[in-house]
Amino acid sequence: MRLEALARAAIADALARLSFPAPSGEIPLERPEKAEYGDISSRIAFLLAKELRRPPQEIAQDLAVAVSHPDIAAAEAVGGFLNLQVRPEALRRILREVIAEGERYGEWDLGGGKPFQVEFVSSNPTGPLTVGHGRQAALGDALANLFSALGWDVTREYYLNDEGRQIELLARSLWVRYRQALGEDVSVPEQGYHGDYLVPIGKELAWEWGNRYPEWTPEAAEVFRRVAVERMMAMIHEDLAAIGVSFDVWSREGDLHRRGLVREVFESLREKGAVYEKDGAYWMRSTAYGLARDPVLIRSDGTPTYLMVDIAYHVDKYRRGFARVVDVQGADHIEEQQQVKLALRILGYPEDFLHYCVHQFVTLKGREGIERMSTRKGRFLRLKDLIDELGRDVVRYFMVRRKPEAHLVFDMELAKKTSMENPVYYVQYAHTRIASIFREAEKNGELPRDFGTRHASWVAEMDLSPLADPDELTLIKELDRFPDVVRKAAESYGPHLLCEYLEELAGIFHPYYNRVRVLGQGKATPARLALLHALRTVLRKGLSLLGVSAPEVM
C-alpha cells in the first residue's frame, strides 16, 4: 500500500473511532516541506471545523490521539494540521512494491485503453522546423508518452496544410530563387519566404531544369508547388528525426475536401442557425455566443477558410473514434481555438472531447538577432542546428522544463555546459552513477544472484532493514510520489512537473552518494543496491517519458 493509501486508512479509522463525519470528498493529504511535520499530513481538521463547531487544532488533537495504525509511528497535531510519521518498515514495504512493479511503476489504468490523440507540430511545409517548433515537438511527444502511461491508446498526429496561399507564396519564392540561380534579376515577393534555405534548392533546380520555366505560368506554379512541398517535407522529416519524434498519422488538408467533409460540416453549422451571409461570404455567428468577433467560414470566392477546414478536421477526429484529443499549439492560435471549440459546441459534440495545450514562444538568450523568429522573413534558428550543437537530450529537456503557458527563455550558456550545473546532466548523471555502482558490484561479486528480477520470491526475501538513513527513507518517500507526478504532469499538460521531480530526486541522491558508500558494507550493501535499483528504474522511466535518454556511462 502506498503512502497516501496508508495515511487515508489510518485517518479514516480515527474518524470512525471518534464518530466524526467523513469528509465529502477524499481525505486531503499533503507532503510537508519540513521534516518536523512528519512524512505525510492532512488538513482534514480545517474541513471538519465548521461542521463540528470546534477549532481545527482541537479536532486535530483528538484525531492525533485516536490514530492507531500499525504503520503509523506517531501522530501529532500542529496548528490544525494532523502530521503523521510512518514507520520505516512501512516505507521499506513500499520500496518492495516499487521494485515489484519494475518498469511499469508510475503507470496507471485511467484511460482504459481508449483512443487518445495528440496533434502537434503540424507546421506548414514552408520551411524547416525552427526552435519554436522544437518546443512543440518536445512538448507534444512528452504529453503523448504521459497519456500512454495513464493507460490511453495514444496516436501522434501531424496535420499537414499543403494547400492555400502560403504554399502559393512558397512556390513563388522558390521559383524566384531558381531564376536567380540562372542569373536573372528578380526578387522574392514582399509577402514571400525570404529564408536562405530556398537558395540551394533553386540552384539545384536550375542545374537540373535549365531554362524550362522562364515565366510564372499556371504550369510552373503547379510544378514549383509540388517540388517545394516535397523538399520542405524532406527538411521537416530531417528535423523530426533529429529531435527523435515520429508520428503515427499524417493527415492532409486536401483529404478533408475530397471527402466532402468540409462542405458537410458547413451545412450542419448552417442548419443550426450559426451562419449568416454578408458581402458574399459566409460568417459564423460567434459574437452571439460571446466571442470577440465573427469569423468568415466561406470566402466570397466560395473557398473555405482555414478555420472552416479546421472545424471539419475536428469533426473528423471525433468520427474517427478518439475519446479525447489534445492539440498542442502556439499562443498565436488562441482565437482560432475558441472559434473551433464554439463550433463543436454548436454542433453538439461533448465539451471534454477537445483540449488545447497552449504554449508561449521560445526566445534564445545568448544569440543576437533571432529573438523574435519568423519563418517567412527567414529570421530563425533551425531546430536541427540547435540539436547538432547541443544534443537531442539537452534540447528536449530544456524545451519541456518550463510550463507551456509561460515564455521560454532558452539559456544557451547553461545549455552548453557539460557540467552538472546543466539540469539535464544533473539528472542523467544520477542514473549514470547508479549504473556505475552496479557495474562495480558485478565486478566485485557483490551483486546478489537474480538481482533486479521481478520474481515475487526475490522481492519478498530482500532484507531491507539496513535502510534506515534519513536520506534513504526520504528517497523511498520520493519514489512513492512518482505515479502521482506522472498523473499530474499529464492531466495538467505540464511535463515540467516531471523535470522538477527528477531534479529533486537527483538532488537527494547526489549528496547521499557523496556521503554514504554502497559497496563493501556487508548487509547494508544488498539493501542499498535494492534502493538504488528502484531509483534507477524511476529515473529511467521519468526521463524516457520526456523523451530523454538515461545513459549508462557519461
Next chain:
RNA sequence: GCGCCCGUAGCUCAGCAGGAUAGAGCAGCGGCUUCCUAAGCCGCAGGUCGGAGGUUCGAGUCCUCCCGGGCGUACCA
C-alpha cells in the same frame, strides 16, 4: 479598445486545484577530494510574491480594478 497568457531572490523559474516560517538552480561569498566517475558535496547570504481593494479561520494561489510585458484581434495559415 477587446480576448488569452505572463509578472515570485541580481538572472532563469517552481510553488502540489486556498493551507504551516514562500522554494530550487545559476550568479556571489566561505569550506570539503587516500573511497562506487569532483561532470561532485556542505554551508552562508539574498524576497513589500507588479500595485490596490475584496472573499476566507487562512491568499503567491480565488474575484474586481490598475500598472508593465507577450500573443492575437485577416475573405493568412
